[in-house]
Amino acid sequence: MSTDGWKNFGRYGADRDPGNIHGKIALGRALEDAVERMIIEGGIKSPPSTRRGLTARMRYLMSHKGGREALADAGVTATPATLRAWTKGTRHPRPANQEAVDTAYWTLRARNVLNNPAILKAHLNRDGRGTKVEIHPINQQVVDEPRRRDNLRIRTVQVRYVWDDAVDALAAGDADTLEGIWDDIIADLDSDWGAYTYVSHIGLGA
Template identity: 45%
Template sequence: MPERNIEFGAFGARGIKGHEAVARQLDALAGFIATPVTVRRGLLARLHYLTRTDHARAAAREAGLTVTDRTLRAWLEGRRSPSRQNLARIEAAYRAVRRRNVARSLLARLNRAGRGTRVEFHPLNQSQVPRPRQRALSYRTLNVRHWDRIVAAWAAGDDAALDDAWVSDAVVDLGSEWGQYEYVTNIGFAA
């Protein structure tokens, strides 16, 4: 696509890719457990979420948590503690399963029966860019009506598909200056 930045930040601009900001916002809307997995309470909450039904256990195994039922029981009862690698696997499996579980309801909230959701684009930070090289960027808003591909890519954890869906389904609707909002400081929306 035209206007893709090849050497972002060469002159001191700071920001993140738009799809990364969208993923952060969707994560915030998903309502993950706030207590860290390293704390007993957070570990138990994640393990209960991943083991309460047969469907949840199957999804956890698909997401990479491949320990025996005996080990899971020992963790839940407090007889043993998971290693750092297993804590990371538990966190990754929890996030993957939670994303899949909330994707459908989140999609309905964002699409709002065809009305869509208003999205705010906060432009990148140019405070470190020399004056002659700064672009005139402004805060923009856009009503995104089609979230299907964006939420599906987010739920699958596929960054490349999320980037493609975000650019082709949302950002190009900004018109001829859409390339200026490929990198942003923040993207905000509420559903």
């Protein structure tokens, strides 16, 4: 597929695969994946069925704003005295309440991470070192054979200085800004940069 074909995506059949998407969309999805990894990988590892796992969750819930509400929303109806006992580890709830505490914990943790974009920005900026972006080209098999670019390969680039704007754009649903950021990222490639306007996947090394 010639470079000109990327200006009119789909002219030669690239849109036959719904996995071939504009880089701004793939970038947004990659950022969402990074948030999800932060929520899970930075969370409590011990299961709620253990004393350590339960008390860690209860301490988080009882010490953060919205924790009691998250417990109530998850179906926990225990008295304040019982909640304190769970937090101290002197009592252990039944399995149904263990599961509810776990649900409340992850709900609140996700909310706190999402409501604090500075955490994700710092995670991606890495004190100025930036984040590695892995760019997968579109699936060429759906493109009309004379226009295929079978020589395209996965490209990797270390990206700096764009992450604050990218996170803000994701939070605001600002696709235009994400498109501009994506154009800046692929501009660091060689003269084939236009072939990566549309991609099949973007991975972030963060």
